[in-house]
Amino acid sequence: MPTPIKEAPTYYDEVRRKGYSRREFMQFCTMLAAYMGLSQAGIAQIAKAMQQKTRLPVIWLHFQECTCCSESFIRSSHPMVADILLDQISLDYTETLMAASGFQAEEAMKNTMTKYKGEYILCVEGSVPTDADGVYCMIGGKTSLQILEEAAEGAKAIIAWGSCASNGCVQAAKPNPTSATPIHKLVHGKPVIKVPGCPPIGEVMAGVIVHVVTFGKIPELDGMGRPKAFYSKRVHDTCYRRPYYDAGLYVESFDDENAKKGYCLYKVGCKGPSTYNACGVTKWNNGTSFPIQSGHGCFGCSEANFWDNGRIYERASAFPGFGIESTADTVGKIALGVTAGAIGAHAIMTNIRKHKMITDLEKEGRKSEQDLENT
Amino acid sequence: MIHPDSVHKLRRVYVWEQPVRIYHWLNALCILVLIVTGFYIGDPLAILSSREASAQFLMGWMKLIHFIAAYIFLFNFIFRIYWGFVGNKYASWKNFIPTNKKFFREIWQVLKMDILMMKGKEHLSVGHNAVAGISYFLVFILFLLQILTGFGLYAATSDFWLAKMFAWVPYLTGGDALLRQIHHAVMWLFILFTVVHVYLVFYHDYVEGRGEISSMGGGWKFIEEEVFQEMKREAAAKKKKSPQTAGGTGFKSVPESALKPGTK
Numbered sequence: 001m002p003t004p005i006k007e008a009p010t011y012y013d014e015v016r017r018k019g020y021s022r023r024e025f026m027q028f029c030t031m032l033a034a035y036m037g038l039s040q041a042g043i044a045q046i047a048k049a050m051q052q053k054t055r056l057p058v059i060w061l062h063f064q065e066c067t068c069c070s071e072s073f074i075r076s077s078h079p080m081v082a083d084i085l086l087d088q089i090s091l092d093y094t095e096t097l098m099a100a101s102g103f104q105a106e107e108a109m110k111n112t113m114t115k116y117k118g119e120y121i122l123c124v125e126g127s128v129p130t131d132a133d134g135v136y137c138m139i140g141g142k143t144s145l146q147i148l149e150e151a152a153e154g155a156k157a158i159i160a161w162g163s164c165a166s167n168g169c170v171q172a173a174k175p176n177p178t179s180a181t182p183i184h185k186l187v188h189g190k191p192v193i194k195v196p197g198c199p200p201i202g203e204v205m206a207g208v209i210v211h212v213v214t215f216g217k218i219p220e221l222d223g224m225g226r227p228k229a230f231y232s233k234r235v236h237d238t239c240y241r242r243p244y245y246d247a248g249l250y251v252e253s254f255d256d257e258n259a260k261k262g263y264c265l266y267k268v269g270c271k272g273p274s275t276y277n278a279c280g281v282t283k284w285n286n287g288t289s290f291p292i293q294s295g296h297g298c299f300g301c302s303e304a305n306f307w308d309n310g311r312i313y314e315r316a317s318a319f320p321g322f323g324i325e326s327t328a329d330t331v332g333k334i335a336l337g338v339t340a341g342a343i344g345a346h347a348i349m350t351n352i353r354k355h356k357m358i359t360d361l362e363k364e365g366r367k368s369e370q371d372l373e374n375t
Numbered sequence: 376m377i378h379p380d381s382v383h384k385l386r387r388v389y390v391w392e393q394p395v396r397i398y399h400w401l402n403a404l405c406i407l408v409l410i411v412t413g414f415y416i417g418d419p420l421a422i423l424s425s426r427e428a429s430a431q432f433l434m435g436w437m438k439l440i441h442f443i444a445a446y447i448f449l450f451n452f453i454f455r456i457y458w459g460f461v462g463n464k465y466a467s468w469k470n471f472i473p474t475n476k477k478f479f480r481e482i483w484q485v486l487k488m489d490i491l492m493m494k495g496k497e498h499l500s501v502g503h504n505a506v507a508g509i510s511y512f513l514v515f516i517l518f519l520l521q522i523l524t525g526f527g528l529y530a531a532t533s534d535f536w537l538a539k540m541f542a543w544v545p546y547l548t549g550g551d552a553l554l555r556q557i558h559h560a561v562m563w564l565f566i567l568f569t570v571v572h573v574y575l576v577f578y579h580d581y582v583e584g585r586g587e588i589s590s591m592g593g594g595w596k597f598i599e600e601e602v603f604q605e606m607k608r609e610a611a612a613k614k615k616k617s618p619q620t621a622g623g624t625g626f627k628s629v630p631e632s633a634l635k636p637g638t639k
Binding site for chain 1 (some may be wrong): 417418420421422424431432435437490543550553560571578583
């Protein structure tokens, strides 16, 4: 049986029981407050919440996905993140990490759903296929959509982890054979927090959950449903290579001198200028690096439809309806050529069809000229 | 009426008021600057420099110029819309948005005479002809589209409330990638428009000889006295019939004979 939810211990109690010092606990609160973009008062708020509040019941569902979100989450930089959010937050049901299986697991989920109706947080990793009545992804004899609808019913809020749950990701890329659908299009009347990225940054995931724990409400979201604290800036605008961009110094190909010098990857297709994420600030793997720092352009993995948004290693993207090789510039140049041709034809026709008007005007002008001469 | 041997006497008509002319050239300059800098931003040149990156700011300048030109373009556009309500009849919004059947009749006639080169009655539009008018209306929509997409891309990097007002635009397109694509494609429509526009100005000047090209300099066009008098009579007759609806586009069908120069 999965651990039943006990009433008493607070997050802080559990943290101390695990052997962390108060100092480490405060470091954790400070780190998360910084990631969440809170002021210094926010540290105290987090610390207070962690010391007073009991565990938040969480159901974590997996549909069409690769589990990279879970992997990212358990590898977030501060060890306490994994501890506090996986052990302390009650993950009553998560296929990847729960101890129970089969009937027991289903039972645990049911228990949480009834006991904490209207209180639990539903985390969803993966998209939901809706084609062929949803048979492309079934668990325990139920389709993903049925499971999602049941679990969403009593949820306080829904967190859509990663690009799959937020935007559909690779399985929703054209032609989207299974009609993979992101969560916000299937669940209505419940707040859906989108945490896109393939995967999202572990600290960002932790920040979202701690925000809900601390403030008892979902973080402020932007127009696309993403937490503003982590998705309001472009990777480009927080990139350490930005000075090279502004200077006009670019990598032309991955094996050139400029690449060695660490110039901007704009011209080799970096999607940083159109990608909203915290990679440039938070970085990955305990703040070690992020794609651009290791010499590869941003992939744009946290943007909607990023698989269909254009080529990975080029700036220009294919112009729809004109084949994958044509860009807006190719189409534009052809259109310009056609226009120039049409103008040329029109100019010739003008001289033929309007010949009389033109010569009459010329004659009139010449007559005035002669009149002037003959005075 | 027309003396067979005389050359035409031309009547000076003040068509483009000074604010319209300033708008026009400021707009032209902005578009030129925006296209040049836009091309650079979209696909910057490969430069080799031995100077430190900190001593260079090429893309920075290009973007700065692009953004400044964009603001001027926006305010200039807003001013032009305003002037469409307070300017003279050639500047009026009625030249751009079809409000009556006459507008559509004129569109057809202009297409017949100037584009398809059919034989028939020549027409005279002192200001914009109907095809030009509706084309500019479509171009204004492109302006709007370009402003929305451009400021939509810009909003996230600005603290200015005006720019921030466009922050919702990327949410419509599901992100910046498509927004950038639209912004880039619409620029090509600007280029195509400019090419056709400049050609047609030369065309009208060449075929009609009423000072089409220079009109955006001094504001004047020159109308044959006979045509002018006929237009005046028609306007007076129309005014008598219904004083409210007088005005319009200044469009007039002219018998071919009236446009012939005196020399046979």
